[in-house]
Structures are given as structure tokens and as C-alpha cells.
Amino acid sequence: xxxxxxxxxxxFNKIKPSHHRLKIYEYLVKSKNHPTAxxxxxxxxxxxxxxxxxxxxxxxxxxxxxxAAQLITIDESENRYDADMSIHGHFKxxxxxxxxxxxxNFAAIDMGGLQNFQVEENHIYLKGLCNECQAHKKx
Amino acid sequence: xxxxxxxxxxxFNKIKPSHHRLKIYEYLVKSKNHPTAxxxxxxxxxxxxxxxxxxxxxxxxxxxxxxAAQLITIDESENRYDADMSIHGHFKxxxxxxxxxxxxNFAAIDMGGLQNFQVEENHIYLKGLCNECQAHKKx
DNA sequence: AAATATATTGTAACGATTACAACTTTTATA
DNA sequence: TATAAAAGTTGTAATCGTTACAATATATTT
Numbered sequence: 001x002x003x004x005x006x007x008x009x010x011x012f013n014k015i016k017p018s019h020h021r022l023k024i025y026e027y028l029v030k031s032k033n034h035p036t037a038x039x040x041x042x043x044x045x046x047x048x049x050x051x052x053x054x055x056x057x058x059x060x061x062x063x064x065x066x067x068a069a070q071l072i073t074i075d076e077s078e079n080r081y082d083a084d085m086s087i088h089g090h091f092k093x094x095x096x097x098x099x100x101x102x103x104x105n106f107a108a109i110d111m112g113g114l115q116n117f118q119v120e121e122n123h124i125y126l127k128g129l130c131n132e133c134q135a136h137k138k139x
Numbered sequence: 140x141x142x143x144x145x146x147x148x149x150x151f152n153k154i155k156p157s158h159h160r161l162k163i164y165e166y167l168v169k170s171k172n173h174p175t176a177x178x179x180x181x182x183x184x185x186x187x188x189x190x191x192x193x194x195x196x197x198x199x200x201x202x203x204x205x206x207a208a209q210l211i212t213i214d215e216s217e218n219r220y221d222a223d224m225s226i227h228g229h230f231k232x233x234x235x236x237x238x239x240x241x242x243x244n245f246a247a248i249d250m251g252g253l254q255n256f257q258v259e260e261n262h263i264y265l266k267g268l269c270n271e272c273q274a275h276k277k278x
Numbered sequence: 279a280a281a282t283a284t285a286t287t288g289t290a291a292c293g294a295t296t297a298c299a300a301c302t303t304t305t306a307t308a
Numbered sequence: 309t310a311t312a313a314a315a316g317t318t319g320t321a322a323t324c325g326t327t328a329c330a331a332t333a334t335a336t337t338t
Binding site: 016021051052053055 | 284287288294
């Protein structure tokens with residue numbers, strides 16, 4: 001996704017593509033590391049020295065509101081953000097703290113008890129040990 | 140579940156059943172309203188006037204640590220607690236804010252991308268409109 | 279070019295949670 | 309039963325992520 005595509009995508013979601021918004025969205029799309037607002041700020045402030053943390057918060061809230069990104073609350077005490085709006089799950093490693101995406105067959109979840117509820121969002125969070133951290137432990 | 144059973148259950152989980160702990164656990168089991176620490180405090184402080192909020196936090200953290208309750212992070216800015224440790228999902232109504240349980244066929248979720256990850260916890264959160272709030276909107 | 283709307287900034291406030299030290303109650307030991 | 313040690317509880321202060329708000333800068337419209 002190059003910067004022109006990002007611009008088009010933001011416009012499509014009724015978000016005016018200012019420079020900061022483009023940069024923040026680009027970081028979300030390219031890094032895929034599900035950053036917190038704070039991490040995003042620290043990563044971008046070198047490139048955009050005038051960036052303020054409030055702008056990062058404002059921008060992320062705007063993205064979520066407009067449906068251009070989703071908020072991940074897999075862990076208490078840290079809100080993370082993901083520009084991938086397709087249906088997928090998140091796995092957080094309890095050791096290294098990394099958050100991984102995984103594919104999801106959402107239709108297979110039996111929600112018999114929810115037949116009359118109108119579902120608008122789904123958040124599938126798993127936690128445990130990632131591949132790498134399991135290997136470390138065995139040593 | 141009467142108070143004797145709760146006492147036994149806490150002991151089983153290596154938690155000394157002090158009076159406060161019994162009362163807090165009893166509230167979790169009986170109310171089933173997935174309370175926040177603050178709500179729990181407000182509900183119990185009438186009955187236990189000496190109760191402090193720190194004790195509520197300490198106790199809930201202890202329950203989670205010992206596996207007697209689970210932490211629900213379905214919503215940013217509020218940690219909720221559930222004494223039901225069986226596999227089930229949570230649905231939060233965006234209108235009234237209530238959190239509902241629903242049954243879950245966890246095995247049916249296709250987690251092909253996770254074959255090498257060791258899963259220790261699962262959190263399935265859905266959001267939307269509950270039955271009642273849909274009815275209100277139609278009026 | 280002036281007026282208006284929008285975006286960005288920095289500081290201060292807020293609220294949930296935790297740290298910590300003092301105090302109380304319970305349990306173990308003599 | 310008396311005493312010591314351990315565990316539980318409390319209240320206050322600190323921390324940290326997030327938001328409110330007013331001021332400033334930038335972009336858009338007339």
C-alpha cells in the first residue's frame with residue numbers, strides 16, 4: 001500500500017488525509033505490530049518532530065470512529081490499534097508481549113444464545129506462549 | 140452456591156477464605172453482572188462498612204492470579220470480573236452497557252495459523268445491540 | 279484577501295489502578 | 309494462654325494512560 005492508496009483509503013472513510021494522519025495510518029499498515037498510542041508516538045516523533053501525543057490519540061480515535069482501524073483491548077492497561085479491518089483473531093504472547101494475527105472461521109462459532117442480538121463487532125483474543133518463547137523455555 | 144461451597148471453592152484454589160474474600164466472591168457468583176472493581180465496592184460497602192477499595196482490587200487480582208475468576212477487558216477503560224471460568228463468550232450492548240454471557244463452541248474456531256502456539260486463555264468478545272435496546276430503537 | 283472551518287499543539291485535569299507503610303486480625307509456637 | 313510471626317486490610321499518595329480545553333496554525337471557502 002503506497003501513500004496514494006492510503007490517501008484514497010482515508011478519503012473513502014470520510015477522513016481528510018492530512019500529513020499526520022497519512023503517516024500514522026501508514027505506520028499502522030506497514031508495521032503490523034498493533035502499536036499502542038505511545039509506541040506510535042515514539043516511532044513517529046523522530047520523523048515528525050512537531051508531532052504531539054494528543055494528535056496521535058485524536059487521530060487513532062478518529063480512525064476507530066470512522067471504521068478505518070480497530071481498537072484491540074486484549075490486555076488491560078494498554079489500548080492497541082490495528083488497521084486490518086478484516087475478520088481475524090489476535091494472539092498475545094504472555095512472555096514476549098508480541099501480538100500476532102491469526103485467521104478465523106468466525107461463522108463456526110456457535111452463538112445459539114445470541115440469536116436475537118445484533119452483532120456489530122467481534123474481538124477474538126487468545127493468550128499463551130508463542131513459538132519462539134516456547135523454544136526458549138525448553139532450553 | 141451457598142457460603143460453605145464458596146469457602147470450599149476458594150480453599151480449593153489456594154485462597155484463604157477471609158470474610159471479605161467470601162463476600163466478594165459471593166457477589167461475583169450471585170450477581171453475574173460482570174462488575175468492575177468500583178461497582179463491586181459500591182455494592183458491598185453498605186454491608187461491610189469498613190471495606191476499602193484497595194482490598195477489592197487486591198482480592199480481584201488474587202482471584203485472577205489463582206484462577207478463581209477471569210478478567211474481562213471487553214471495553215477499554217473498564218476492567219470487569221467474572222467468576223464463571225467455563226468457556227463462554229461475552230456480548231456487550233453498546234446502548235445499555237450490559238455484558239451478557241453466551242455459549243461458545245470454541246473447538247469450531249479454525250485457528251490454522253496458530254498451530255504452534257500454546258493457548259492458555261481465550262477471550263471472545265462481541266459488541267452490538269441487545270434484544271431490549273433493539274426494541275427501544277424501533278419505537 | 280478575509281472569513282470560516284479544520285487540524286494540531288501543550289498543559290492541565292481526570293480516573294482507574296497500584297505502591298506502600300501502618301494497622302489489625304489470624305495462625306502458629308512455646 | 310501468651311507471644312511471635314504471618315497474612316489480611318486500610319488509607320493515602322503516586323503512577324500512568326487518556327481526555328478536556330483553550331490557544332495556535334493550517335487549509336478551505338467566499
